[in-house]
Amino acid sequence: MTSIQDKSSKMSAFSLTMLAIGSIIGAGMFLGVGLTIRLSGPSIILAYAIMGILMYFNLSFLAELSLLDPEKGSFQTYAAKAFGPGVGFIIGWLYWISGILVMSSEATAAAIFSALWFPGIPLWAFIVIYTVILTGVNLSDPRGFGKLESGLAIVKVIALIGFIILGIVLVFFPLFGGAPGWHNISNTPFFVHGLSGFAGSLLLVFYAYSGTSVVGLAITESSDPEKTVPKVVLITSFLVTTFYVISVLFLILLHPWTTYNASTSPYVSALLPYKIPIVQSIMNFVILTATLSAMSASMYGTSRMLNALAQQGEAPHLFNKVTKKAVPRRALLFTNVFLVGIAFLSYVIPNKIYLLVTGASGLLSLVNVLTISLAHWxxxxxxLENRKDYKTHVIGYPVSNIIVTAIFIGVFFSAFAIPDQRASFFLGLSLIVITAGAYFFLRHKLGAKPQAPETIQNQHLAPTSENSLHNLQHLAQKTEKRISEGFRSKNKS
Known part of the structure; x- marks a missing residue:
């Protein structure tokens, strides 16, 4: 544990839960849900509920591994321990590639949201602008960046809660005109496009739940983890699934589900018919802010992953260098260069770019999830041989691992069921094959890895994802403190 960690206070269950929720909610929900509703119709509610349950098991697998054997590398390290260094290499690089695709997805979503106000500006211009701005943010002091990210994470939660409250008012208290309500569900088949449409939506639904690795990284940050973490896993899974399922339900109740698409956030489209003053612009601004937050966080973590791979001798030594502020500048700039390519693709295929990068990223994230399930098994x-006193909290092991793995394998290949997703499927599959091929080509050169720096004083180490949690937890702890002080002041009065 580093000196920075020793000076930091441990995270409570509240702080860790807020951090986990903030890391999961992103553009996959705020924009991608429009595509999933169009693919699956009313049955999309069931899809989000099922994926929420699977997310609970995935979190449980990762959390239990982290409790039994705390590791800084989290799932990458467990993959290497379970299946050898080759799998660890592949998982690490797939995480980096997936991070680029996540950034691309978030950047594309932010461009689409911005087009609501400036329809004459092409998507590629917004992507370039946001990439330049957030690159500058990431080149600054990581501590200030961490505090900013923690604050913006709350915005995502507020956006969903606010929409649900507004949905309740519009559906059950029609102050701004009557909403279609349950007729949008009762007047159409539940599986409107059959099981193939339902299966085809699962990959995009899964993408909305990705980002759960923070729980594994945060195990060493929590107070009394064996009691705290199982509660956090349950609470996080319940809250995120509830937010998603209820908000999707109201998206269907407020607006004809056949009109949703990837050109506008469904959370904005659903409110347009009610002509509530400036509410659409407010919602669009909040969602844009949350999306840029997710893009910036992905930029941060992805560049650190490339730097970590370089420190382990699994990436060019060029990316091992960091600045005096512990920013892996070379890794960051190299990583962000790929966003220029995404900007070019948004110019060539503006109507399909979001589905392409989101589907491919979802496939790579699925590989990580499958690795977690199999590594846990x-x-x-x-x-457990060294932890006789450990009390398990994973339900149904090892049957649950088998079921979860089988379902996720089915989701992986379901991407091929929808013609529009086949390009994403082949892109994701190609990236997996290329990464595996790179390992077999380089495996003889990976035997001699550079030694880790002896002291932090001698070299400026880039903060890992684990260390960044110290920065991200500050606002969560302050929020918890203020809530507690508020309750105490009320009790005194």
């Missing part, structure tokens, strides 16, 4: 008995 294989490593748990070995870890």
């Amino acid at each position: 294989r490593l748990r008995p070995k870890f």
